[in-house]
Amino acid sequence: MELGGLATYGVFFLTQAGIYAVLALGLNVQYGLTGQINIGIAGFFAVGAYTSAILTTATSTAHLGGFDLPFLVGIAGAMATSAVVAVGIGWVTMRLRSDYLAIATIGIAEIIRIVFKNEDWLTNGVRGVPGIPRPFVETLGANPLVSLGVVTAFVLLAYWLVEQARRSPWGRVLRAIRENEDGVMAAGKNVARFRLQAFVFGSSLMGMAGGLYAHFIGFISPEAFMPLYGTFLVWVMLIAGGAGNNRGAVLGAFAIWMLWSATQFLTDALGAEYATQAGALRVLLIGVLLQVILIARPQGILPEHARRKGRG
Amino acid sequence: MGTELLQLAIYGVVSGSILTLGAIGVSLIFGILRFAHFAHGDLMTLGAYFAFSMVVGLGFPVWASAPFAVAGAALAAMTIDQTVYRHLRRASPIILLISSFGIAIALRSVVQLIWGPHNQVYQSGIQLPWRIGDIVIKPDHVWIVLGAVVLVILLHLFLTRTKMGKAMRAMSDNMDLALVSGIPSERVILVTWAVGGGMAAVAGIFLGMDTRLHPVMGWSLLLPVFAAAILGGIGRPYGAIAGGMVIGLAMEMSTMVINPTYKPAVAFALMVLMLVVRPQGLFKGNP
Numbered sequence: 143m144e145l146g147g148l149a150t151y152g153v154f155f156l157t158q159a160g161i162y163a164v165l166a167l168g169l170n171v172q173y174g175l176t177g178q179i180n181i182g183i184a185g186f187f188a189v190g191a192y193t194s195a196i197l198t199t200a201t202s203t204a205h206l207g208g209f210d211l212p213f214l215v216g217i218a219g220a221m222a223t224s225a226v227v228a229v230g231i232g233w234v235t236m237r238l239r240s241d242y243l244a245i246a247t248i249g250i251a252e253i254i255r256i257v258f259k260n261e262d263w264l265t266n267g268v269r270g271v272p273g274i275p276r277p278f279v280e281t282l283g284a285n286p287l288v289s290l291g292v293v294t295a296f297v298l299l300a301y302w303l304v305e306q307a308r309r310s311p312w313g314r315v316l317r318a319i320r321e322n323e324d325g326v327m328a329a330g331k332n333v334a335r336f337r338l339q340a341f342v343f344g345s346s347l348m349g350m351a352g353g354l355y356a357h358f359i360g361f362i363s364p365e366a367f368m369p370l371y372g373t374f375l376v377w378v379m380l381i382a383g384g385a386g387n388n389r390g391a392v393l394g395a396f397a398i399w400m401l402w403s404a405t406q407f408l409t410d411a412l413g414a415e416y417a418t419q420a421g422a423l424r425v426l427l428i429g430v431l432l433q434v435i436l437i438a439r440p441q442g443i444l445p446e447h448a449r450r451k452g453r454g
Numbered sequence: 455m456g457t458e459l460l461q462l463a464i465y466g467v468v469s470g471s472i473l474t475l476g477a478i479g480v481s482l483i484f485g486i487l488r489f490a491h492f493a494h495g496d497l498m499t500l501g502a503y504f505a506f507s508m509v510v511g512l513g514f515p516v517w518a519s520a521p522f523a524v525a526g527a528a529l530a531a532m533t534i535d536q537t538v539y540r541h542l543r544r545a546s547p548i549i550l551l552i553s554s555f556g557i558a559i560a561l562r563s564v565v566q567l568i569w570g571p572h573n574q575v576y577q578s579g580i581q582l583p584w585r586i587g588d589i590v591i592k593p594d595h596v597w598i599v600l601g602a603v604v605l606v607i608l609l610h611l612f613l614t615r616t617k618m619g620k621a622m623r624a625m626s627d628n629m630d631l632a633l634v635s636g637i638p639s640e641r642v643i644l645v646t647w648a649v650g651g652g653m654a655a656v657a658g659i660f661l662g663m664d665t666r667l668h669p670v671m672g673w674s675l676l677l678p679v680f681a682a683a684i685l686g687g688i689g690r691p692y693g694a695i696a697g698g699m700v701i702g703l704a705m706e707m708s709t710m711v712i713n714p715t716y717k718p719a720v721a722f723a724l725m726v727l728m729l730v731v732r733p734q735g736l737f738k739g740n741p
Contacts, residue, residue: 179551181492234726238733240548241490245680246729249722252677256715370673374559377552422566429560436553437541 153286155403157358160293161351163395166379167300167388168347174386174446175313176340177320179244182231183373185251186345188258189227190220190352191362195271196264198357202273205266213277217296217353224349225342227254232341236334243341251373259364270363274356289358296354297392300347305388307343316340317386371425375402378432384442393444402428457588462706468595468664470702471602475657476675477682477694478609479650485626485689486646489547492554493534494654495672495679496561501527501655502662502671503569509576516576517597520659524652531651532644558673565669574667598660605656606695609649613691618645626689677718678705681725687735696736700724 165183172178180186194216199208211219231250235243258265265271276284277292307313315336318326327333356362375398383394405427409420435442476498483491504526508519534557542550583590613619621642624632633639654672661671682701686693701721708720728735 177548179548181555234729238729241551242684242729242733244492244551245490245677245684246722246726248680249677249718249725252674253716253719253722256718260713260715370559374555377555381552418571419567422563422571426560426563426567429556429563432556433538433553433560436545436549436556437538440545440549 150286153290155399157286157290157293159396159399160290160297161355161358162376162379162399163297163392164300164351164354165348165376166383166391166395167297167304168344168351169376169380170385170388170391171304171307171316171340171344171347174380174388174391175308175316175320176337177240178337178341178344179240180247180341180344181244181373182247182249182251182254183348183376184370185247185254186224186227186348187352187355187372188254188362188364189224190349191356192258192265192271192352193223193349194220194353195274195356195362198275199271199273202266202271204269205262205271206264213275213357216357217350220349220353220356221346222349224352225346228342228345229338232338236337236341255364265364268364270361271356272361274360274362276360277357293354293358296350300350301388301392304347304391308388312336312339374425375399375428378428378435380442381432381440382435382442384444384446386446387442387444390442390444390446394442397443398428401431458710459707461589462710463703464589464591464595466703466706467699468598468702469706470699471599472657472660472664472698473675473678473682473702474695474698475602475605475653475660476679477686477698478606478691479653479657480679480683481686481689481691481694482622482626482646483650484683485691486622486643487539487543487547487550489550489554490680490688491650492551492676493558493561494650495674495676496558496565497527497531497651497654497672498658498661498675499565499667499669499672500530500561500658501651502658502667503565504655505659506569506574506576506662506667516659516663520656523655523659527655527658528648528651531647531654535643535647558676562669562673569667569669571669576662576667594663598664601656601660605653609653609691612649618642622646674718677725678702678721681721684725684735685728687737690735690737693735693737 165187168186169180169183172180196205196207197209197211197219198213198216200210202208227250231243231246235246259268261267276289278288282288315326315331319331319333319336323333376395379394379398380391381394382398383392384390402424405424408423409417412420441447476494479497480491480494483489483494501523504523505516505519508514508522509516538553538557539550542553581592581594583592613623621632621637622645624635625637625639625642658672661675665671678701682697683694684697685700686695686697701724704724705717705720708717712720
């Protein structure tokens with residue numbers, strides 16, 4: 143590959159890894175801080191992507207809208223709709239064991255997928271939504287570096303938000319709930335409400351990532367998300383990086399995305415006729431990697447508690 | 455209207471039978487190991503494909519390949535437990551759940567690698583259905599329901615008449631008491647996987663007979679299976695039977711009024727309703 147191609151690929155790679163980093167930070171609020179399991183990440187991601195797409199595309203007869211609104215409005219809308227979905231699902235499951243939330247999130251992700259696939263008036267069904275404008279394309283042009291810059295800014299914003307939350311008294315309550323729910327309840331805190339807040343906050347970040355993805359790719363369809371593998375990759379990223387540690391979440395996103403992209407060589411090595419087998423083999427490798435991490439180094443690359451020695 | 459209702463009820467009982475076999479395994483595993491086993495749907499898929507290999511490779515009829523598929527899936531479940539889950543027993547159930555999610559994805563990849571990503575069927579060609587008035591029943595439907603009934607009776611006898619079955623119920627009811635009374639917990643756990651995996655294999659074969667084989671077939675059924683287990687009271691295998699039937703019937707009946715692609719949403723809605731009204735399930739489980 144010549145140098146220019148490599149640079150283009152590098153920008154593409156970093157942009158995608160950045161979007162995954164936002165997802166991993168969202169999951170870190172839910173799982174890392176609060177101990178909640180969300181298997182429906184792809185659902186919230188898709189809600190965000192479609193919301194932003196519908197808000198920002200030019201008027202179309204094929205789907206709802208578009209409303210031709212600015213990029214930042216699209217992202218804000220993506221976060222808001224994901225949050226609304228999260229409130230609905232969270233309200234039902236917050237008082238129950240985390241297993242129920244896990245099961246419920248599978249359900250909500252599946253329903254979201256079916257709705258986006260079947261409700262043509264809303265999403266144009268399997269034909270998808272084309273022509274989603276790149277961020278700030280009118281003022282800054284269609285340079286891929288602009289997308290990378292925008293995504294980087296959002297990664298930093300998400301990191302800052304989650305880090306502020308983690309350090310705040312609010313974040314301490316979340317971690318206390320994770321460690322000892324009864325103790326927190328005895329201290330007079332409304333456990334269900336804190337859990338709900340954390341779940342909604344994390345889900346809105348996932349919606350933000352979905353919005354960024356839609357503007358980065360420019361076209362979304364129900365099949366474009368690799369729904370389950372997306373969710374699964376984010377989990378491996380957070381566990382590998384270090385659940386509970388925000389730098390770990392970002393590091394895990396980049397490391398696993400690099401690994402995942404590197405296994406692309408399997409597809410190249412086996413040739414096009416075995417493309418599906420190669421895909422399956424890649425997923426299998428990541429699945430085995432997750433088991434190895436869970437057994438051998440469950441705290442991840444950057445453990446949550448390393449900071450005990452240093453700052454509080 | 456009347457016949458349509460009856461016809462859908464028959465489909466509902468068929469899919470309820472399949473869900474029941476899956477939900478029993480989920481419930482048993484939850485009762486003994488205290489975690490929601492997310493790879494259960496993919497164990498079903500694996501069992502279905504084991505049978506497929508016997509049918510296509512060796513020319514076995516489907517029913518004769520079932521015992522081998524059951525043994526294969528039971529062995530697979532026990533192997534996964536010994537190589538992965540056993541090392542996580544002391545971790546929190548949440549870690550086990552995440553691990554099983556990874557196992558689910560890995561199992562599906564293995565199925566895709568060995569058998570390919572396409573739809574397959576046990577028998578090509580159209581099965582001649584029986585007609586009773588306007589009602590249509592396929593012979594396969596009868597086998598599925600009968601098979602499920604026989605397995606449930608066998609399970610009942612196992613749980614109530616054998617020492618191992620009683621030990622399983624004891625561990626599910628009161629773990630600490632069971633352990634201090636000297637129940638060999640690791641052996642009980644292995645048997646739980648064998649029973650759960652075997653039942654999942656049969657559920658998978660039945661699903662393959664009823665529809666078709668596909669690497670995602672089991673995962674797509676995971677939500678209704680969990681809904682059935684929760685409805686019946688998770689950790690309660692007998693509740694799983696009631697839960698399976700209610701979910702199966704509701705999913706099929708709903709096609710009278712809504713688009714059939716929304717069937718999973720019906721299972722989901724029932725589950726959510728149950729979680730709001732009575733989280734412990736019909737038969738008081740362990741919420």
